[in-house]
Every structure is written in structure tokens, then in C-alpha cells.
Amino acid sequence: MTVPVTSYLLVALILFCVGLYGALTKRNAVIVLLSIELMLNAVNLNLIAFAKFGLHPAITGQIFSLFTMTVAAAEVAVGIAVLIALYRNRETVNVDEMDTMKR
Amino acid sequence: MSGQFVAFFILSLLTIGGAVFMISFTRVVHMVVSLGITFLCIAGLFVMLDAEFVAVSQVLVYSGAISILMLFGIMLTKKDDVEPKAHRNKRKLISFLLVAALFVFVFLGIQASPWPNPEAAPQPVEQSNPKQIGLAVFTRYVIPFELVSLLLLVALVGAILMAKKEDGK
Missing domain, CATH: 1.20.120.1200 (NADH-ubiquinone/plastoquinone oxidoreductase chain 6, subunit NuoJ)
Structure with missing residues (x-):
């Protein structure tokens, strides 16, 4: 008796929804970036669940999740650099005060 | 078990x-x-x-x-x-409704789909997991692997350039 694949999919779905809610409502840009990481991680969990329980179980899902992880790390590095440059110029990290292009 | x-x-x-x-x-x-x-x-x-x-x-x-x-x-x-705490309540409500709708839709989709039986999943093979991944990465996925390393290098250089102080100019 093993844990069914739907349980893993459900955990990943809840994580994705929490991350989406955080990305839509939080004000601090660092937390918005972190919520996006949470969504990427939920997708990784799905990929690995299907690598074991899918219709054609293969190692490909794990390799794809490794690539996703690499891209996520690059995204965080560039995002933090942009945030620090922005903080130096505008003295804010709140996403609703970054509205220069709207004014 | x-x-x-x-x-x-x-x-x-x-x-x-x-x-x-x-x-x-x-x-x-x-x-x-x-x-x-x-x-x-x-x-x-x-x-x-x-x-x-x-x-x-x-x-x-x-x-x-x-x-x-x-x-x-x-x-x-x-x-x-x-x-x-109490800030932009209307926007929070709209986001919550949107996320809840997404949750319900995907949940119903998961429940309605037929999934393969987990008992039928193949038992883990003798090869260890890192060996399997290494064999796949360096044979079939070698070009994506090299591209990803290039992406990491470019992101690193770009991040350093952006976060650097611009006093030198």
C-alpha cells in the first residue's frame, strides 16, 4: 500500500494556490519573489510525482525539475540584484510604490 | 505499510x-x-x-x-x-476569490481524472538514483545541461553588474 498520486498532487495544488495568493497580495517585493519560488516548487513536486507514478515512469521528470531549480536560482539572483538597485535609487521595496511608468 | x-x-x-x-x-x-x-x-x-x-x-x-x-x-x-494588517481589503478579497476558484477547478480535475494504479508502478531499479540522473544528463540531455550552465553564468554576471554601486563613473 503506497500513498496515491492524488495526495501529492493535492499538496502541490495547495502550495501553488498559497504562493499565488501571496504573490498577488503581499506588498514587500522580497516576499513576492519568495511566493513565486513557492509556486515553482509546487510544480517541481508535480514533476517528481509523475516521474514515479505517471503513465510512463521515467527519470525525465527529475531532470526537468533539476533544470527548473537552476532557472529559479538564476531568477532569484537577478531579482534580488534588481531590488537592491531599486532600493538604492527609490528607498522603497514595496511593489505598490514602484509606479514610475504609471505616472 | x-x-x-x-x-x-x-x-x-x-x-x-x-x-x-x-x-x-x-x-x-x-x-x-x-x-x-x-x-x-x-x-x-x-x-x-x-x-x-x-x-x-x-x-x-x-x-x-x-x-x-x-x-x-x-x-x-x-x-x-x-x-x-488591514490594507487593500478589496484587492485581497478579489485575489482570494480568484485563487479559490482556481483551487476548486483543479481539484475537481484531479478527482475526475483516472490515475494509474500506484501498485503497478515499477519498483526502484538496482541502479542508484544519482547514477541514473548522471547517465541521462550526460547522454541525452547534454545540450540543455550546457545551456543551463551558460544561463547561470550570464545571470551571475548580470546580477553583479546590476547590484554594483555606480560611483566609478
């Missing part, structure tokens, strides 16, 4: 709990620490799914590098920033 169920229950509870605490905390540093717990427990779920190599990379990259990088980002900007 109910030990597997107990492990899955504890790990998923901690995972979801960390994420929900991330939403409900008000101090920014607390949010990052609770999300670090979530990342660690997701690594535990990866171990349960026979993906040991990905689990170790998850601990190294997410709970190690990304959480610390986020803490650095907070310390270098506003270190005692607090999310205001």
Missing part, C-alpha cells in the same frame, strides 16, 4: 503549515524562516518519491542558498519591515 502514510502526513502538514504561516505572519524575517521549513519538508517529500538527488539539491539550493539570499535582501533593504 502505514509508516509511509504517517511520514507523508507529517511532511505535508509541515509543508502546508509553513506556507500558510508565511501568508499570515506580519514580520518579513519570520515569513522567510517559515518558508525555509516548507522547502525542507518538500525535500522530504522528494525522498519519499525516490528522488534522492533532487532532494539533496533542494536542500542545498532552496533551504540553503535561496533562503539566505532572501534574508540578505531583507537585511540590505528594510530590515524591520512589517506588512500592514
Whole structure:
């Protein structure tokens, strides 16, 4: 008796929804970036669940999740650099005060 | 074999709990620490799914590098920033409704789909998991692998250039 694949999919779905809610409502840009990481991680969990329980179980899902992880790390590095440059110029990290292009 | 169920229950509870605490905390540093717990427990779920190599990379990259990088980002900007409690309630409500609708749709989709029987899943083969991943990465996926290393190099140089002080000019 093993844990069914739907349980893993459900955990990943809840994580994705929490991350989406955080990305839509939080004000601090660092937390918005972190919520996006949470969504990427939920997708990784799905990929690995299907690598074991899918219709054609293969190692490909794990390799794809490794690539996703690499891209996520690059995204965080560039995002933090942009945030620090922005903080130096505008003295804010709140996403609703970054509205220069709207004014 | 109910030990597997107990492990899955504890790990998923901690995972979801960390994420929900991330939403409900008000101090920014607390949010990052609770999300670090979530990342660690997701690594535990990866171990349960026979993906040991990905689990170790998850601990190294997410709970190690990304959480610390986020803490650095907070310390270098506003270190005692607090999310205001009652703020933009209308927007929060709209976002909540949108996310709840997404949840219900995907949940119904998961429940309605026929999934292959987990008992029919092949038992883990004799080859160890890192060996399998190494063989696949360096034969079939060697070009994406090299491209990803190039992407990491470009992102690193770009991040250093952007975060550098511009006093030199």
C-alpha cells in the first residue's frame, strides 16, 4: 500500500494556490519573489510525482525539475540584484510604490 | 505499510503549515524562516518519491542558498519591515476569490481524472538514483545541461553588474 498520486498532487495544488495568493497580495517585493519560488516548487513536486507514478515512469521528470531549480536560482539572483538597485535609487521595496511608468 | 502514510502526513502538514504561516505572519524575517521549513519538508517529500538527488539539491539550493539570499535582501533593504494588517481589503478579497476558484477547478480535475494504479508502478531499479540522473544528463540531455550552465553564468554576471554601486563613473 503506497500513498496515491492524488495526495501529492493535492499538496502541490495547495502550495501553488498559497504562493499565488501571496504573490498577488503581499506588498514587500522580497516576499513576492519568495511566493513565486513557492509556486515553482509546487510544480517541481508535480514533476517528481509523475516521474514515479505517471503513465510512463521515467527519470525525465527529475531532470526537468533539476533544470527548473537552476532557472529559479538564476531568477532569484537577478531579482534580488534588481531590488537592491531599486532600493538604492527609490528607498522603497514595496511593489505598490514602484509606479514610475504609471505616472 | 502505514509508516509511509504517517511520514507523508507529517511532511505535508509541515509543508502546508509553513506556507500558510508565511501568508499570515506580519514580520518579513519570520515569513522567510517559515518558508525555509516548507522547502525542507518538500525535500522530504522528494525522498519519499525516490528522488534522492533532487532532494539533496533542494536542500542545498532552496533551504540553503535561496533562503539566505532572501534574508540578505531583507537585511540590505528594510530590515524591520512589517506588512500592514488591514490594507487593500478589496484587492485581497478579489485575489482570494480568484485563487479559490482556481483551487476548486483543479481539484475537481484531479478527482475526475483516472490515475494509474500506484501498485503497478515499477519498483526502484538496482541502479542508484544519482547514477541514473548522471547517465541521462550526460547522454541525452547534454545540450540543455550546457545551456543551463551558460544561463547561470550570464545571470551571475548580470546580477553583479546590476547590484554594483555606480560611483566609478
